[in-house]
Amino acid sequence: MSVRSRIGVGLVGFGTVGTGVARGLLQRSRILRHSAGSRIVLRRVCDQDFRRSRGLRLPAGLATTDPAKILRDPDIQIVVELIGGIEPAKTFIKEALRRGKHVVTANKALLAEASQELFTEARKANVELGFEASVGGGIPILKALREGLLANHLDAILGIVNGTSNYILTQMREKSLSFHEALLEAKRHGYAERNPTLDISGTDAAHKLVILTLLGFGRQVRLSDIHIEGISALSNADIEYADELGYCIKPLAIAKEVDHELEVRVHPTLLAKSHLLANVDGVYNGIYVHGDLVGAQLFYGRGAGQNPTASAVLSDIADIARRLAQGAVRTFRIGYPNQRILRLRRMDAIESRYYMRFQVIDKPGVLARIAGVLGRHHISIASVHQKERRFARVVPVVMMTHDAKEANVRRALAAIDRMGVVKSHTVAIRTEAPRVK
Numbered sequence: 001m002s003v004r005s006r007i008g009v010g011l012v013g014f015g016t017v018g019t020g021v022a023r024g025l026l027q028r029s030r031i032l033r034h035s036a037g038s039r040i041v042l043r044r045v046c047d048q049d050f051r052r053s054r055g056l057r058l059p060a061g062l063a064t065t066d067p068a069k070i071l072r073d074p075d076i077q078i079v080v081e082l083i084g085g086i087e088p089a090k091t092f093i094k095e096a097l098r099r100g101k102h103v104v105t106a107n108k109a110l111l112a113e114a115s116q117e118l119f120t121e122a123r124k125a126n127v128e129l130g131f132e133a134s135v136g137g138g139i140p141i142l143k144a145l146r147e148g149l150l151a152n153h154l155d156a157i158l159g160i161v162n163g164t165s166n167y168i169l170t171q172m173r174e175k176s177l178s179f180h181e182a183l184l185e186a187k188r189h190g191y192a193e194r195n196p197t198l199d200i201s202g203t204d205a206a207h208k209l210v211i212l213t214l215l216g217f218g219r220q221v222r223l224s225d226i227h228i229e230g231i232s233a234l235s236n237a238d239i240e241y242a243d244e245l246g247y248c249i250k251p252l253a254i255a256k257e258v259d260h261e262l263e264v265r266v267h268p269t270l271l272a273k274s275h276l277l278a279n280v281d282g283v284y285n286g287i288y289v290h291g292d293l294v295g296a297q298l299f300y301g302r303g304a305g306q307n308p309t310a311s312a313v314l315s316d317i318a319d320i321a322r323r324l325a326q327g328a329v330r331t332f333r334i335g336y337p338n339q340r341i342l343r344l345r346r347m348d349a350i351e352s353r354y355y356m357r358f359q360v361i362d363k364p365g366v367l368a369r370i371a372g373v374l375g376r377h378h379i380s381i382a383s384v385h386q387k388e389r390r391f392a393r394v395v396p397v398v399m400m401t402h403d404a405k406e407a408n409v410r411r412a413l414a415a416i417d418r419m420g421v422v423k424s425h426t427v428a429i430r431t432e433a434p435r436v437k
């Protein structure tokens with residue numbers, strides 16, 4: 001591998017993140033050079049349309065609409081893909097890798113779907129694929145998992161990794177907005193895309209969980225292995241009742257080892273207000289990691305946005321440039337496969353304490369009937385809270401359970417929801433407690 005003192009970068013996708021990366025490469029050359037030990041030069045920027053103003057003037061001759069100008073340029077060693085989506089990003093990255101170029105991307109959707117394919121190409125070509133910006137925006141969580149925590153056996157990664165969902169739930173709690181009002185607010189502030197489906201459905205968080213599981217547990221899980229629930233069904237009532245009981249509701253991506261099995265799931269979760277993640281509010285991300293040597297750690301920061309995401313992309317570029325300057329390319333290795341994990345745990349088999357809200361007719365004996373059904377399904381009740389009795393005919397009854405099996409909870413709630421005195425679909429939200437080891 002030749003040792004280089006000048007590294008050429010080609011950028012495809014001059015959008016939100018691409019503009020931040022171009023600005024960083026043009027305006028932070030000294031700090032990058034200090035870290036990389038070589039000059040990093042932005043040689044080309046490709047986008048399909050340059051008419052839109054980005055608030056950044058590119059030096060003459062850099063802009064192109066032809067990606068081949070990047071792929072075929074022998075003076076470009078690092079290609080940065082910031083188009084997003086599956087195609088043409090995938091074809092473009094594979095072509096760059098095949099041509100012996102190192103690639104940096106923030107494309108979590110693509111990595112969740114095709115990481116093995118891309119790693120194989122990178123390995124064959126003996127080049128690097130950097131993707132720090134794909135999880136947690138500006139938080140260097142992947143570097144922490146790959147380097148800082150490498151001697152640990154991890155048993156839990158719990159992440160608030162979607163800022164849009166977290167912002168919406170925070171607004172619902174702090175301002176008593178409905179889900180739809182909070183979503184509009186997120187759009188107004190530019191925290192939600194015009195089509196926010198990937199964010200609020202939990203899919204974006206699941207993309208990131210695939211990547212976290214790969215690095216933290218050395219396991220390649222598919223998106224279809226992950227149980228995914230979004231936040232759109234949450235009501236203000238549940239957020240309020242949870243608050244009264246000492247909890248907050250957070251959109252959590254969970255990968256954890258339980259009895260030699262790995263659980264991977266994304267869903268709104270009740271966290272005690274004392275949990276390290278409980279104060280991760282607004283658009284912020286927080287990733288809680290538990291390792292056998294370090295214990296609990298929390299990584300916190302801005303999980304998206306032009307500058308935070310560009311910060312992670314620039315760090316990958318500088319890392320690769322440094323290794324190129326030293327002639328020491330490092331091809332990707334997944335995290336050390338946790339030997340204790342034998343298989344993925346089926347969702348039916350997970351155990352959790354549950355928050356349950358029943359909407360029932362207010363008459364004697366109803367609680368006893370519900371408790372009876374729960375008992376027959378091996379679910380024991382930790383506490384019962386009856387709300388707003390006054391003169392309403394239908395009242396909410398909130399229960400916290402002790403640890404119960406998901407399959408039992410589903411069966412019990414199906415039976416309870418068939419009872420004539422239960423007037424709407426019962427809400428059940430899982431809880432997560434901190435690891436105490």
Ligand SMILES: NC(=O)c1ccc[n+]([C@@H]2O[C@H](COP(=O)([O-])OP(=O)(O)OC[C@H]3O[C@@H](n4cnc5c(N)ncnc54)[C@H](OP(=O)(O)O)[C@@H]3O)[C@@H](O)[C@H]2O)c1
Pocket residue numbers: 012013014015016017018046047048049082083084085088106107108109133134137303304305306309
């Ligand atoms: N935004 C964030 O905060 C953030 C955070 C973490 C990760 N990411 C990831 O970073 C990537 C980029 O996100 P972004 O928010 O910067 O997206 P964006 O603002 O939509 O930028 C994408 C840019 O690529 C251009 N483009 C699309 N197809 C192209 C093609 N075939 N050839 C050349 N240019 C093309 C787009 O042009 P048009 O506008 O004309 O389509 C747009 O200018 C995505 O993978 C995203 O998931 C983003």
